[in-house]
Amino acid sequence: MRTAVDIAEAVRTGARSAVDVIDEHLAEVDRREPEIHAFNLVLADEARRAAADLDRRVAAGESVGRLAGVPLALKDNLCTRGLPTTCSSRILDGWCPPYDATVVERLRAAGAVFVGKTNLDEFAMGSSTENSAFGPTRNPLDITRVPGGSSGGSAAAVAAGFAPLALGSDTGGSIRQPAAFCGVVGVKPTYGAVSRYGLIAFASSLDQIGPFSATVADSALLLEVIAGHDPLDSTSIQSPAPSLTEAVEVGVEGLRIGIIRELMDGIDADVAARVREAADVLAAAGAKVEEVSVAATIYGLSAYYLIAPAEASSNLSRYDGVRYGLRVDAPDITTMYEQTRAAGFGPEVKRRIMLGTYALSAGYYDAYYGQAQRVRTLITRDFDSAYEHFDALLSPTAPTTAFAFGAKTENPLAMYLSDVCTIPSNLAGHPAMSVPFGTGDDGLPVGVQVLAPALGETVMFRVAGALEAAATAATVMA
Amino acid sequence: MSADAPGGWEVVIGLEVHCELRTATKLFCGCRNAFGEEPNTNVCPVCLGLPGSLPVLNRQSVDYAMRIGEALHCDIRRSIFHRKNYFYPDMPKDYQVSQYDEPINAEGWLELPDGKRIGVTRAHMEEDTGKSTHMGGGGRIGDATHSLVDYNRAGVPLVEIVSEPEIGSAEEARAYVSELRAILVATGASDGKMEEGSLRVDANVSIRPRGATAFGTRCEIKNMNSLRSLGRAIEYETKRQIVLLESGDRVVQETRHWNEDEGRTSSMRSKEEAFDYRYFPEPDLVPLAPGAEWRSAVRAAMPAMPFDRRRALATAAGTEPGAVALLVEQDLDGLVLAAIAEGADPRIALNRAANEVAADPDGAARLSAASFARVVTMEATGKLTATQSKQVLAAMLAGESDDPDAIAKDRGFEVMDTSALEAVVDEVIAANPAPWQRFLDGDPKVSGLFIGQVMKKTQGQADGKAVTAILQTRRDG
Numbered sequence: 001m002r003t004a005v006d007i008a009e010a011v012r013t014g015a016r017s018a019v020d021v022i023d024e025h026l027a028e029v030d031r032r033e034p035e036i037h038a039f040n041l042v043l044a045d046e047a048r049r050a051a052a053d054l055d056r057r058v059a060a061g062e063s064v065g066r067l068a069g070v071p072l073a074l075k076d077n078l079c080t081r082g083l084p085t086t087c088s089s090r091i092l093d094g095w096c097p098p099y100d101a102t103v104v105e106r107l108r109a110a111g112a113v114f115v116g117k118t119n120l121d122e123f124a125m126g127s128s129t130e131n132s133a134f135g136p137t138r139n140p141l142d143i144t145r146v147p148g149g150s151s152g153g154s155a156a157a158v159a160a161g162f163a164p165l166a167l168g169s170d171t172g173g174s175i176r177q178p179a180a181f182c183g184v185v186g187v188k189p190t191y192g193a194v195s196r197y198g199l200i201a202f203a204s205s206l207d208q209i210g211p212f213s214a215t216v217a218d219s220a221l222l223l224e225v226i227a228g229h230d231p232l233d234s235t236s237i238q239s240p241a242p243s244l245t246e247a248v249e250v251g252v253e254g255l256r257i258g259i260i261r262e263l264m265d266g267i268d269a270d271v272a273a274r275v276r277e278a279a280d281v282l283a284a285a286g287a288k289v290e291e292v293s294v295a296a297t298i299y300g301l302s303a304y305y306l307i308a309p310a311e312a313s314s315n316l317s318r319y320d321g322v323r324y325g326l327r328v329d330a331p332d333i334t335t336m337y338e339q340t341r342a343a344g345f346g347p348e349v350k351r352r353i354m355l356g357t358y359a360l361s362a363g364y365y366d367a368y369y370g371q372a373q374r375v376r377t378l379i380t381r382d383f384d385s386a387y388e389h390f391d392a393l394l395s396p397t398a399p400t401t402a403f404a405f406g407a408k409t410e411n412p413l414a415m416y417l418s419d420v421c422t423i424p425s426n427l428a429g430h431p432a433m434s435v436p437f438g439t440g441d442d443g444l445p446v447g448v449q450v451l452a453p454a455l456g457e458t459v460m461f462r463v464a465g466a467l468e469a470a471a472t473a474a475t476v477m478a
Numbered sequence: 479m480s481a482d483a484p485g486g487w488e489v490v491i492g493l494e495v496h497c498e499l500r501t502a503t504k505l506f507c508g509c510r511n512a513f514g515e516e517p518n519t520n521v522c523p524v525c526l527g528l529p530g531s532l533p534v535l536n537r538q539s540v541d542y543a544m545r546i547g548e549a550l551h552c553d554i555r556r557s558i559f560h561r562k563n564y565f566y567p568d569m570p571k572d573y574q575v576s577q578y579d580e581p582i583n584a585e586g587w588l589e590l591p592d593g594k595r596i597g598v599t600r601a602h603m604e605e606d607t608g609k610s611t612h613m614g615g616g617g618r619i620g621d622a623t624h625s626l627v628d629y630n631r632a633g634v635p636l637v638e639i640v641s642e643p644e645i646g647s648a649e650e651a652r653a654y655v656s657e658l659r660a661i662l663v664a665t666g667a668s669d670g671k672m673e674e675g676s677l678r679v680d681a682n683v684s685i686r687p688r689g690a691t692a693f694g695t696r697c698e699i700k701n702m703n704s705l706r707s708l709g710r711a712i713e714y715e716t717k718r719q720i721v722l723l724e725s726g727d728r729v730v731q732e733t734r735h736w737n738e739d740e741g742r743t744s745s746m747r748s749k750e751e752a753f754d755y756r757y758f759p760e761p762d763l764v765p766l767a768p769g770a771e772w773r774s775a776v777r778a779a780m781p782a783m784p785f786d787r788r789r790a791l792a793t794a795a796g797t798e799p800g801a802v803a804l805l806v807e808q809d810l811d812g813l814v815l816a817a818i819a820e821g822a823d824p825r826i827a828l829n830r831a832a833n834e835v836a837a838d839p840d841g842a843a844r845l846s847a848a849s850f851a852r853v854v855t856m857e858a859t860g861k862l863t864a865t866q867s868k869q870v871l872a873a874m875l876a877g878e879s880d881d882p883d884a885i886a887k888d889r890g891f892e893v894m895d896t897s898a899l900e901a902v903v904d905e906v907i908a909a910n911p912a913p914w915q916r917f918l919d920g921d922p923k924v925s926g927l928f929i930g931q932v933m934k935k936t937q938g939q940a941d942g943k944a945v946t947a948i949l950q951t952r953r954d955g
Binding site: 077099231320333 | 620762
């Protein structure tokens with residue numbers, strides 16, 4: 001399998017044609033997509049046209065960008081001009097955005113070739129992609145297992161070799177957890193590092209777009225391309241995109257790395273063992289590794305399941321049948337609203353709208369939403385204290401490896417626990433990424449999560465690069 | 479000004495005024511902020527609330543909001559935006575972005591021309607909604623067959639100015655809105671056009687026994703689109719509540735709709751039907767905390783407000799601020815102040831400005847304070863009669879000349895010396911023996927006839943007072 005770094009280099013120099021690259025990946029899509037269902041929409045013709053255009057520009061000696069000819073899959077909650085953008089929901093039936101998300105514009109300008117729009121849990125609410133209105137995505141490593149979620153389609157697309165790169169969105173772990181389940185790299189950047197303009201909102205104060213890739217270096221490259229201030233997003237950070245690609249091979253000599261004690265509790269033994277091995281590897285590479293307590297992280301899940309649904313209940317109000325998407329006609333407007341939303345949203349989305357509406361109701365706001373925001377402040381403060389003594393932190397990405405279909409669909413709380421390790425970073429707005437590190441007892445990949453303080457992406461990629469190097473060496477030796 | 483309601487009741491009014499800001503673009507996007515254009519042409523993904531779109535705050539709107547805060551003596555603060563959630567088809571996101579418990583402007587006041595101060599609780603920023611037209615029914619959504627929505631107005635910046643419940647009559651409510659309108663126009667933030675909906679007023683009305691301190695149950699009245707209908711609606715509502723209470727009934731807290739044609743209010747929704755707006759901080763926007771530099775720039779750019787101008791003119795002219803309100807409203811205070819500074823008689827200057835100058839706004843624009851001062855002084859020193867002075871001023875306003883002496887000379891407006899005037903008076907007495915006898919018999923009304931005749935003969939050059947004096951001398955002598 002070729003990396004994005006290699007492909008872009010080969011296409012830029014004319015060593016390989018972009019059409020050749022995309023054909024190879026589309027052939028893989030043809031072969032395995034029917035069983036995987038990573039995509040809601042495959043853009044085969046558009047991709048071939050874009051690739052052919054790139055080849056013409058290379059031949060004409062034009063500059064073609066840092067991702068020239070690299071196939072890339074977009075999560076189907078990123079707006080693409082003139083192309084259906086569904087959030088894997090019936091409610092957006094027939095809607096085509098009249099504009100591109102900022103990340104889509106930046107990728108197009110960098111020469112990326114869009115392979116398709118990937119499946120997700122409806123409105124990014126879920127941890128297995130089983131909540132898609134269009135059917136689940138299967139884990140390419142074991143099709144009886146979920147790929148994780150909500151960005152399961154993007155993780156699966158990279159794991160299956162449909163594209164070396166994909167974008168997902170991460171509100172409580174929706175990039176990192178599926179990356180762990182599918183054995184790929186997944187990054188949630190610092191809140192505000194990547195523009196959210198054109199990302200269909202789930203929970204605005206938590207959502208962040210980020211990369212999937214097979215290698216750490218590819219994620220670094222992709223993040224460099226999409227990060228940086230965007231005047232269309234008021235929460236976008238006013239600083240230039242960080243330089244990450246060099247960080248990957250710098251090593252961890254002298255770094256202080258902490259294992260978050262609270263996030264090692266309730267974790268499957270095989271997963272916990274891999275995290276400890278990762279810590280050993282980093283120590284062997286010259287880092288100082290210790291356990292550290294970030295006490296408030298244990299409240300993360302509870303706070304998250306008030307804040308995220310509260311924001312979602314408001315963000316999803318606009319799907320009312322008046323202007324676009326699904327409309328179920330009815331004699332009066334209230335009934336039209338009710339019937340449209342009853343028909344358009346799946347059960348998990350409805351559950352969260354109800355949770356969030358309740359949490360914001362008059363008389364309950366302080367006890368629920370207000371309290372959750374105070375917990376959020378507490379978590380940030382505890383992280384800040386830890387980062388006075390550590391450069392980066394370590395934890396499992398998820399408590400388990402990829403689970404079987406249906407294993408948690410009957411019990412929402414069990415499903416929610418899947419994100420217990422990833423949620424604290426969203427609440428704090430900090431960057432975190434999942435790096436594949438060995439396998440569990442079931443032979444499925446384990447992801448180790450690397451956490452860093454706000455805007456600490458450089459150090460995060462140093463640690464991730466070191467873990468990847470060690471994991472690759474271990475695989476070669478085995 | 480506060481006039482008590484009949485029958486021992488007093489009315490308590492609080493007003494909420496929505497003011498559309500005169501920005502070039504909308505509050506959160508680059509769409510044009512314009513009234514009266516083809517429906518749904520000034521729209522984009524942001525103001526249509528399309529999935530994935532995000533708001534970016536318009537700096538000019540913050541500037542205007544701060545100017546309004548300055549003009550209303552508010553504390554200008556770090557503020558945040560909230561989402562006000564409710565479903566309505568003219569609201570693209572089904573929430574309105576508005577400031578809630580942390581508004582940009584709080585705790586100010588507005589001074590009425592009569593000197594009474596009305597507290598301003600807050601003046602906060604928010605976005606306007608689209609405009610619905612309900613077809614096939616009574617014009618309301620409930621009985622419409624279909625509705626048309628124009629989103630051109632969606633996202634237009636508003637400042638909502640909320641008064642304390644300190645307004646004591648319909649008349650005072652009109653005076654408050656009129657004064658507020660003048661202030662908003664003076665800041666440059668608003669065009670003040672109530673008829674185009676640039677200024678929209680809701681009134682909270684309650685009554686209580688005169689002298690009571692506890693508030694009665696209030697009703698919120700909506701849909702008043704002129705000062706006149708504001709006054710009528712409050713008067714109607716006051717009477718309605720009095721009738722209810724005097725017949726042993728009670729007032730129900732509710733929102734009521736003013737029907738201009740029927741001249742009455744009717745129930746829209748009760749307190750129980752009121753929305754739970756589920757306010758929470760808008761996560762797509764960052765806190766608004768204008769720095770000291772921005773705030774002092776706003777303060778430095780503030781034009782003088784109507785109350786300052788009234789006070790300045792009243793002080794210079796030795797009168798009450800209320801007496802010069804109209805002149806300030808007509809923007810003539812600068813002219814009068816400058817004329818007074820040039821030594822013009824304040825009383826005559828106020829008089830001529832309020833009448834002749836105000837009647838000719840175009841002429842007023844080219845009238846120099848120095849020339850105005852000269853014509854006023856000519857009148858004050860008796861070089862021109864009042865009638866002559868008005869004619870000279872009219873000629874100056876018409877653009878004939880800037881030089882009152884030249885105009886007076888051209889018209890032959892020399893002050894007649896007493897002997898010449900006496901001769902004319904004698905002529906008129908001789909020509910009217912019968913009226914003259916009546917005058918001698920003590921009928922003062924006939925003096926008007928003699929003055930009129932003298933004026934006619936002198937083509938208005940005679941001074942009426944001098945003529946009266948001569949007539950009296952002839953009678954008594």
